[in-house]
Amino acid sequence: QIEDIFDSIDDDENLLDIIFPITVTSGDFTEITINGLEDLRDLATDCKEGGDDDDIECIDFVYPMTMFTFNVNLEQTNTVEVSSDRELRLFFKDLDDDSLVSFDFPVTLKLHDETTIVVESNQELAIAIENAKDDCDEDDDDDYNDDDFNEDEFKEELVECVWFVTDFIRNDVDQTPQYVNYILNFKEDGTVVTGFRGATTVEGTWSSTVGDDGAKLTIDFESNTDFNLEWTVYDLGD
Template sequence: MKKFLNFATYAILLAFALSFTSCSNEEPLDIQLDEKQTLTANSATTKLIERTVSNDGSHDNIVDGSSCFDIRFPYTVMVNGLEITIDSEDDLEIIEELFDALDSDDDILDIIFPITVTKADYTEITINSIADLRELAKECIEGGDDDDIECIDVVYPVTLFTYNPNLEQTGSVTVNSDKEMRRFFAGLSETDVISIEFPVMFEMFDGTKVTANNNEELADAMERAKEACDEDDDNDHNDDDFTKERLDNLLVECPWLVKELRRSDLTQGIVADAYADYVLNFKEDSTVVARDREGNMLEGEWSTKVTDYRVKLTLEFEFIEAFSLEWFVYEIDKDRIKLYIIGADGDKLILKRVCEEPMVECTEAFIKETLLDECVWAVSDGNNEYLDDFRMDFTSMNIHVRNPNETVVDEGNWEISGTTITFNNLSMEMANYIGEWEIIECRGDRFKMKRGDQYLVIEKDCE
């Protein structure tokens, strides 16, 4: 460990200072301190340190809407009429869950005053009304105009040394937290000079460690950290709930039902009922199939990427303009995705996961197109009794029946007329199912058919 004030330099500077005091009629000597070794209260590196160790107020933006301060626990809020006591950061998730429980965005949160807030410099003040809170919040513009640097943390303890203008050491202090460090710098005067005992260790947002051995490396580490991660200073409390990878995986797991579509540029702000109950089926090859209430299907393309720390879903359909747009993900959970358009007030697309696809009208076109898909189909008798784990495929109007070992145990062909499907030329394991079957229930992943008192169910298996 080393104290970064070069004492040879100190001796020279002190000699200059003494010679200056013996010549009272001469102009004062402007002594330039070596920035690589020492810091002053107003130096650029000192300001970076202050920003790095400032109190981060963004974790409770869902309540106070400001990143420049946070509310001291405990306090009480009313969320959509329900009273909740907030004792820790974990309790903030309860608020988010209550907001997420509603499909609408008309969430109501009221803070029970008075409250105590902690500012960036760790000073605390009492707030007695929502008007006072909003006035204080004006100091911090939503979107991140607070000064703190959040993507890097100091690893404590850190020892600092203080000097007077004559470069005489006046003391030393070991700090063990951001608060102690920030309060130390707040107590400096403009004439104070300090040095830091190196090395100083930082931990980045992703857990990696960075070591600084002098002031230059110290400043460089903090400068690089400014834009290294999403500081989450905005008021979108959902944007830390997902990643691009999670969204990609979720989209292809199951089909998604369109619960609500609002495009002000196309529908004058009215919910586009024409597209409600559409089902979007996202596939791993970046294609997406939209199916309407009547079972008509249109194919498009989808992609995702991260931009400005937001996840963007792009949909492109040649014949469905309402869906074809760059949508930003606002909220996501295992059963619902909310998307919105930047700069368009109220425009949104809400999708609900439907792993069991909704029933649609049985038409010859829908049945044929669905069965010709490359997936195979599990076969049961309608009472969840599966036929020896057989899998059937219907590609090219042919039938191939395979057992769990992928051995073909029967084959034939099929034809469709209206809602009547006919199995032909089956001669082995499925010979008893030759003939006409009336399809009575249709889903994108399941068909139920009947012949007299006999039922047959086939379910899509794309794994």
């Protein structure tokens, strides 16, 4: 929701003031109280970029659905209706070690392309999950404004167009008046040209990577060194 608000207007300055304490919900729905900015930074540092988790997001249960619990004698002990992933996760978390669980089939599942399938047994459920788990990009990297591009797409986007500088802030210093409307023309041979259109330009080199720590663009000029940096790329826009 915060990202949607930030994206709603392109030409404004977005500032987020967090009023502590806040509660952060982890992937397993554990709630963590964060009392200050340092605690939040520590938590963010521990968060694995790239989504090093075991959840499967290419297929989802359609809620509500009903679960049955049994004891070791196969006697039914409870009937529970769950209405969300959170309720389902907490239901399993609260089970005793010797509890047995069954779904009330049929169960409806929604695939990543919004189509649905119906399964009638545990075996069909297991097959459906196995078949779907690698069918989509699970978008686990949680980058702000992430467009889920790979390195080839990143390079193709760079060399396809001539880029214009609209904002330039480095080391908290706003240098936009100096560089606004500067061009950056990235070429397939790893060279890049910058300067004002129609004026003297400067040639340098560029390289890129896309990894667990996001997309990086390294630019190097012998002169005009303000551009020399490994830049973090958050978005490939239109």
